[in-house]
Amino acid sequence: MDFQYLFELLCGGIVKGSIYALIALGYTMVYGIIQLINFAHGEVYMIGAFVAFIVAGVMTLSGYSGLTVLLLAAVVAVIYSAAYGYTLEKIAYRPLRNAPRLSPLISAIGASIFLMNYVQLAQTPDFLPFPELVPEFEFMAPIERYLSSADLVILIVTTLTMAALTVLIKYTRIGKAMRATQQDLVMARLVGINVDRVISATFIIGSVLAAIAGVLIASRTGQINAAIGFVAGIKAFTAAVLGGIGNVPGAVLGGLVLGIAETLGAGYISSAYEDVFAFALLVLILILRPAGLLGKAVKQKV
Amino acid sequence: MAHLKRSFGIGLWFMFLTLPLVVVRVNTLSQEVQWRWSNLLWVGVGAFAIAWFWQFSINRRAAGRASTVADKPSLAQRLADDPVLSRRVLLGAAAVAIVFPWLVSTGQNFYHVNVMVSALIFVVLGLGLNITVGLAGLLDLGYIAFFAVGAYTYALLSKNFDLGFWTCLPLGGLMGMLFGVILGFPILRLRGDYLAIVTLGFGAITKIVLENWDTLFGGAAGLANIPRPELFGLLLDGRQKSVYSYYIVLALVALTIFVTNRLKNSRIGHAWMALREDEIASVAMGVDMARTKLSAYALGAFWAGLVGVVFAAHNNFINPDSFTFMDSAMVLAMVVLGGMGSILGVIIAALALKLLPEYLRAFAEYRMLVFGAVMVLMMIFRPQGLISDTRRKYDYDGADGANGEGDHGGK
Numbered sequence: 001m002d003f004q005y006l007f008e009l010l011c012g013g014i015v016k017g018s019i020y021a022l023i024a025l026g027y028t029m030v031y032g033i034i035q036l037i038n039f040a041h042g043e044v045y046m047i048g049a050f051v052a053f054i055v056a057g058v059m060t061l062s063g064y065s066g067l068t069v070l071l072l073a074a075v076v077a078v079i080y081s082a083a084y085g086y087t088l089e090k091i092a093y094r095p096l097r098n099a100p101r102l103s104p105l106i107s108a109i110g111a112s113i114f115l116m117n118y119v120q121l122a123q124t125p126d127f128l129p130f131p132e133l134v135p136e137f138e139f140m141a142p143i144e145r146y147l148s149s150a151d152l153v154i155l156i157v158t159t160l161t162m163a164a165l166t167v168l169i170k171y172t173r174i175g176k177a178m179r180a181t182q183q184d185l186v187m188a189r190l191v192g193i194n195v196d197r198v199i200s201a202t203f204i205i206g207s208v209l210a211a212i213a214g215v216l217i218a219s220r221t222g223q224i225n226a227a228i229g230f231v232a233g234i235k236a237f238t239a240a241v242l243g244g245i246g247n248v249p250g251a252v253l254g255g256l257v258l259g260i261a262e263t264l265g266a267g268y269i270s271s272a273y274e275d276v277f278a279f280a281l282l283v284l285i286l287i288l289r290p291a292g293l294l295g296k297a298v299k300q301k302v
Numbered sequence: 303m304a305h306l307k308r309s310f311g312i313g314l315w316f317m318f319l320t321l322p323l324v325v326v327r328v329n330t331l332s333q334e335v336q337w338r339w340s341n342l343l344w345v346g347v348g349a350f351a352i353a354w355f356w357q358f359s360i361n362r363r364a365a366g367r368a369s370t371v372a373d374k375p376s377l378a379q380r381l382a383d384d385p386v387l388s389r390r391v392l393l394g395a396a397a398v399a400i401v402f403p404w405l406v407s408t409g410q411n412f413y414h415v416n417v418m419v420s421a422l423i424f425v426v427l428g429l430g431l432n433i434t435v436g437l438a439g440l441l442d443l444g445y446i447a448f449f450a451v452g453a454y455t456y457a458l459l460s461k462n463f464d465l466g467f468w469t470c471l472p473l474g475g476l477m478g479m480l481f482g483v484i485l486g487f488p489i490l491r492l493r494g495d496y497l498a499i500v501t502l503g504f505g506a507i508t509k510i511v512l513e514n515w516d517t518l519f520g521g522a523a524g525l526a527n528i529p530r531p532e533l534f535g536l537l538l539d540g541r542q543k544s545v546y547s548y549y550i551v552l553a554l555v556a557l558t559i560f561v562t563n564r565l566k567n568s569r570i571g572h573a574w575m576a577l578r579e580d581e582i583a584s585v586a587m588g589v590d591m592a593r594t595k596l597s598a599y600a601l602g603a604f605w606a607g608l609v610g611v612v613f614a615a616h617n618n619f620i621n622p623d624s625f626t627f628m629d630s631a632m633v634l635a636m637v638v639l640g641g642m643g644s645i646l647g648v649i650i651a652a653l654a655l656k657l658l659p660e661y662l663r664a665f666a667e668y669r670m671l672v673f674g675a676v677m678v679l680m681m682i683f684r685p686q687g688l689i690s691d692t693r694r695k696y697d698y699d700g701a702d703g704a705n706g707e708g709d710h711g712g713k
Contacts, residue, residue: 117674
């Protein structure tokens with residue numbers, strides 16, 4: 001048993017898992033409130049990565065470099081993803097609020113296909129090299145084998161973001177409104193919560209998290225294309241289901257479990273089948289424990 | 303005036319939204335930034351026009367809620383109610399379909415026949431998925447996997463065991479069915495949206511396995527030299543082969559229409575529709591949920607497997623690229639666009655979605671973009687599809703039509 005290798009895989013898995021967790025949070029929050037799988041969430045993440053790529057590209061060519069570029073690119077990406085998430089909800093989901101269950105889901109799939117092809121047509125269907133924006137920290141050199149500088153940035157940023165999200169949900173006015181809406185949408189409306197605004201806010205927050213994830217993963221893997229949102233979206237959804245959909249800590253746990261399971265599977269069995277492990281895990285979880293790791297089984301009401 | 307102002311605002315908002323993606327293009331190789339400002343103008347004007355029209359449509363939809371579309375009989379309804387008319391239309395369509403290859407192909411020019419073959423293959427796929435999604439309400443996002451099962455079944459059987467097309471045709475269908483049952487079993491308990499994701503996962507797994515298992519499935523390169531369908535040992539030239547494939551797939555379409563139509567009005571068909579409308583209520587009424595769902599899965603998959611064999615034989619060559627999520631989405635778009643459960647609608651939608659991009663080349667590039675948009679718009683403005691499904695109903699004296707056909711929008 002090679003423990004060093006195992007440890008290396010574990011670290012990689014945690015880094016990957018924390019990205020999945022960031023995207024999964026968007027799924028789980030939306031699902032918690034309106035019971036909709038926001039299929040186009042992966043596309044919002046992809047758009048975040050693309051906007052960051054464009055901003056970074058323009059700035060690098062104008063002579064800027066390093067952390068300034070990363071920060072500005074991330075900020076612009078976050079703004080744009082939030083705008084896209086907000087618009088998406090307004091156009092594709094809001095008119096279907098009271099429609100049968102299948103309708104918003106199909107609408108979401110349509111929106112996902114639309115956005116993917118929109119970016120493909122407006123930019124390029126090919127892979128684009130994403131610039132390395134995270135500088136190499138010297139103090140990371142000794143443990144670089146396990147954790148690179150980019151990985152460290154990912155871990156720090158995801159932890160901070162999740163902490164901020166927890167504070168937002170627990171202690172702010174809008175967070176309280178979100179929790180109330182999640183418990184009972186009709187009741188929340190009756191006590192005077194502007195439910196439409198809460199839903200919009202949920203989409204915006206989810207999109208912000210997705211954009212952060214998009215910038216982070218793009219600067220780690222070093223390449224993006226219009227299709228990355230699709231796979232990442234499904235995996236993040238898997239993570240959300242794994243932890244129990246609608247459950248915020250569950251999404252984080254699910255993301256980490258999925259990331260670790262995937263890297264271990266790829267490292268010990270076969271890297272070509274990496275995606276298969278994720279899907280197989282999803283199927284297994286849904287069959288054995290449909291409520292997820294942290295979720296409570298929901299009784300279906302008539 | 304308020305509308306105009308709002309539309310103007312929306313136009314500006316979309317100009318902002320599309321600003322980085324549509325205008326800027328960074329070329330990393332030549333280190334250049336390309337600014338395409340003219341695009342922004344088009345986006346602005348387009349968004350303004352669409353927003354204006356959108357508000358108009360939404361208002362109309364809201365106003366029209368009280369008196370639903372179903373008040374006047376739809377085309378399908380009229381066809382179903384009038385046996386003479388429907389028989390004439392059917393005969394006419396059949397006649398056109400049969401003489402079609404002789405109308406459009408001259409000499410060695412059989413391009414149109416080949417296009418039609420691939421369109422008809424998708425008609426069968428659409429009708430098959432219509433059983434699962436349209437009738438039983440089980441959203442399947444990995445349907446193309448069953449198509450792949452059929453295609454690879456034929457390719458492998460003919461390569462390794464030298465089996466002919468006609469032997470493999472039913473085998474492909476049965477393999478599709480078998481996979482449908484195998485996949486159907488574990489997901490019986492899942493609710494609608496989970497089911498969608500799991501089927502999507504299955505579809506993705508199928509493609510990954512096909513791509514990576516080189517020794518058996520030929521990997522990403524696929525399998526070539528798949529024999530064409532044989533006709534009593536006759537030697538056919540290129541054009542005759544295409545025409546022959548055309549008639550085979552046309553016969554399959556006819557068979558699918560016949561079977562789906564009979565299924566729809568059968569006991570099991572009613573059970574599917576009951577499950578689609580309300581699972582708990584129908585189970586309480588004695589519908590066997592496991593058997594009903596499994597049969598919907600298996601029967602839907604059967605057609606995909608069957609037509610997969612035809613696809614492999616017609617193309618001579620298959621690789622995993624023909625079985626992507628986008629293909630599943632396209633078949634789904636056909637069902638949604640045509641009207642879930644409606645046979646005529648699905649056929650028209652399938653033909654339109656396959657033939658339009660083929661003949662409007664300029665449109666081909668934007669095909670998927672338009673599909674996506676159309677799926678969203680259909681759900682909002684016309685969830686029942688182009689030609690809404692009509693239920694068989696019994697007319698009582700004096701009470702005809704008063705209870706409507708419970709399939710316009712509401713649950």
